[in-house]
Structures are given as structure tokens and as C-alpha cells.
Amino acid sequence: MSRPNFGIPKGLLVTLKNIIRHPVTVQYPDERLVISRRARGTDIIWNKNTCIACRACERACPTKAISIDVSRGEDKKLKVDRFQIDFGTCIACGLCVESCPVEDALYMSYSYERAVYRREDLISSDDELLPGEGKQPSGYAHPEVEKTLTLQTLLLDKDREDSQ
Ligand code: SF4
Ligand code: SF4
Numbered sequence: 001m002s003r004p005n006f007g008i009p010k011g012l013l014v015t016l017k018n019i020i021r022h023p024v025t026v027q028y029p030d031e032r033l034v035i036s037r038r039a040r041g042t043d044i045i046w047n048k049n050t051c052i053a054c055r056a057c058e059r060a061c062p063t064k065a066i067s068i069d070v071s072r073g074e075d076k077k078l079k080v081d082r083f084q085i086d087f088g089t090c091i092a093c094g095l096c097v098e099s100c101p102v103e104d105a106l107y108m109s110y111s112y113e114r115a116v117y118r119r120e121d122l123i124s125s126d127d128e129l130l131p132g133e134g135k136q137p138s139g140y141a142h143p144e145v146e147k148t149l150t151l152q153t154l155l156l157d158k159d160r161e162d163s164q
Contacts, residue, residue, distance in 0.1 A: 035112060037139040037149040040092040043109035044085055045137050046129040051105045053078035057096035065090040083129060087114065088122035097141045107137035107145070 026033060053070040069082040092108070100106040116122055131137070139146025 033153040034150050035110070036152045037146045039108070039110055039112065039138050040094045040140050041109035041111045041138050042087065042092065042114035043111050043124075043135065044087075044090070044096065044129060045107040045109055045131050045135050046083055046085075047102075047105045047107075048080065048083070048126075048130055050102050051080055051083070052102055053080045054101060056099045056101060057106055060095045060099035061090075062093060062095065063089045063091055066096060082125060084123060084125040085129065086123045088119050094140050107131075107142060108140040110136040110138040110149070 053068070055068050055070065058066045058068045065086045065088075067082075067084045067086075068080060070078050071081050073079045094108055097106050097108050114122070136149075137145050139149055
């Protein structure tokens with residue numbers, strides 16, 4: 001006598017379970033999670049007013065994505081003539097931010113979208129790197145910024161919120 005085959009009901013049970021299960025994904029870009037407060041984003045924010053032109057960030061960069069020209073002003077102090085970052089080669093390691101000796105001169109950004117059509121559009125210089133509207137510094141290596149940001153949304157938290 002042949003043994004009963006439970007393959008089909010078992011398969012249907014798996015399908016039913018997954019139909020009623022809460023989704024583990026979000027519908028990006030309509031739905032967005034809050035990223036880590038210490039995220040190393042797709043931009044770097046440079047504060048021209050506090051930068052002392054030491055070039056420590058340039059030396060620390062493992063991919064040579066940063067290039068800085070400096071000169072001496074009339075007061076004999078070093079000043080930056082050109083500060084450029086190629087985000088096409090930047091690997092978002094954060095070493096430039098960590099190596100900066102000035103507390104508020106360099107920040108990783110909190111953004112995670114930087115899609116462009118041309119590679120040259122990934123190069124940013126001088127004014128394009130300055131803090132401004134829509135440029136939120138990340139708390140990476142900056143605990144004073146981290147304290148001001150919202151806690152990261154974990155999918156676990158999202159499930160809890162939805163079930164309340
Ligand atoms: S994050 Fe890393 S790769 Fe990018 S510019 Fe800074 S040091 Fe270079
Ligand atoms: S390490 Fe900091 S202070 Fe020195 S050049 Fe880079 S941004 Fe300016």
C-alpha cells in the first residue's frame with residue numbers, strides 16, 4: 001500500500017503562514033526607516049570657517065579621494081585654496097573625520113542617496129561641501145551630534161509599532 005503524500009497540504013500551509021505574516025521589508029522610497037545615528041553617509045560636510053588647512057584628512061584618506069591646495073595668507077597662517085572630494089572613490093570609511101584635529105571642521109553626512117548619471121558629478125569642491133540646508137551631519141565621531149539625532153528604527157521596533 002502506498003503511503004499518503006502530504007506534500008501539497010504542507011506546501012499550502014507554508015503559503016498560508018506567509019500570507020498572514022507581517023512583512024519584514026519596507027516600501028522604499030515611500031516608506032523610510034531612520035538610519036543609525038552614527039551612519040557614515042554619502043556626503044562629507046566641511047566647515048571652511050574652522051578648518052585650519054592641516055591636510056590631516058587628505059593624508060588619512062586611503063583612496064586619495066580628498067585633494068586640498070593650501071597657501072599662506074598675509075598673516076602667515078595656512079588657508080585652504082581648494083578642498084575637493086571625489087565621492088566616486090570615497091569608500092565612506094570615516095578616517096578623514098576621525099583624523100581631523102578640529103572639533104567641528106569635518107563630518108560624515110547623514111544622507112544615503114547619491115545616485116548620479118555621470119561619474120564627474122560625484123566630485124564636490126569647496127562651497128558644495130559646506131554645511132547648509134538638507135545637509136545633516138552624522139553623529140559618526142561626533143557624539144555631540146549623535147545626542148541630537150533620533151534613535152534608529154529597527155524592523156523589530158516597526159513591527160511593535162504596527163501591532164499596537
Ligand atoms: S570617508 Fe574615507 S575614503 Fe572617503 S574621503 Fe574620508 S577618508 Fe577618504
Ligand atoms: S583635517 Fe580638518 S582641519 Fe585639517 S584640513 Fe582636513 S578638514 Fe581642515
